[in-house]
Amino acid sequence: MFTGIVEELGEVSAVAPAGDTVELTVHGPTVTSDAAHGDSIAVNGVCLTVTEVAGPRFRTDVMRETLDRSSLGALAPGAPVNLERAAKVSDRLGGHIVQGHVDGTGEILRRVPGERWETVTFSLPGDLARYVVEKGSITVDGVSLTVAAVDADSFGIALIPTTLDLTTLGRKKAGDPVNIEVDVIAKYVEKLAVSAPGAAR
Structure with missing residues (x-):
């Protein structure tokens, strides 16, 4: 974990x-x-x-x-x-729960520099889109990030200077592949909702 x-x-x-x-x-x-x-x-x-x-x-x-x-x-x-x-049980949870089990890959679509940050848009595999929500958590190349915007096939992230300086996300360019792991809690909620008695199938 x-x-x-x-x-x-x-x-x-x-x-x-x-x-x-x-x-x-x-x-x-x-x-x-x-x-x-x-x-x-x-x-x-x-x-x-x-x-x-x-x-x-x-x-x-x-x-x-x-x-x-x-x-x-x-x-x-x-x-x-x-x-x-791997995290220790006694550690602060600075990001979110990440399993290290990649759900799919996307690629960087575009980068838009800001004054001190950068907005980066990534492609999103269609089968993962339902797990991604605005202001929710997502992991890109192992980095815990907050989703700034999302649509059917892409999502945007605002990267702060620390993330740009200390991770690969500050070095990658448009077209480069990235590993994506969605929030595991969303997947569990979906399974429980679908399997609940009386749930629509």
Whole structure:
């Protein structure tokens, strides 16, 4: 479980194909400071299991399912990535409940600079639109964000200077892919409403 508050902007050190998986090596001094084999670290919003820690780097295996459902398959050595360690129960919940289970991918449609912030519009897969509401929470590349505007196939976010400076969202351009995780609470509410006695089907 994560909160969507990125701890560190890491960098991909190596990408090694291994059959239908990829071994990903990531440089991240902060997240590796207390990491151990079996720990969870979110990489661009994808929950991955640490297989080895070597100094400021960690390795992880990325399964075919993850490669197919996220943008991790497009990573190459030198690529910046958002990193977050799994939350402790005692931590403040600075963002929102994030599972690290990507629901789909979108892309940056446009960026409009403001005086000190930037409005960024992302495409939204049609099957996820019903879970996204104005002023609600959404995770983009592992960053917990508040939805500023939404329609049937896109949503907008106002990015503050801290987010622009400390995450990959300040570096990506129009056309770049992003991982999207909708608020899991919305999915649970939908399931409960549909399965409730007397609910319309």
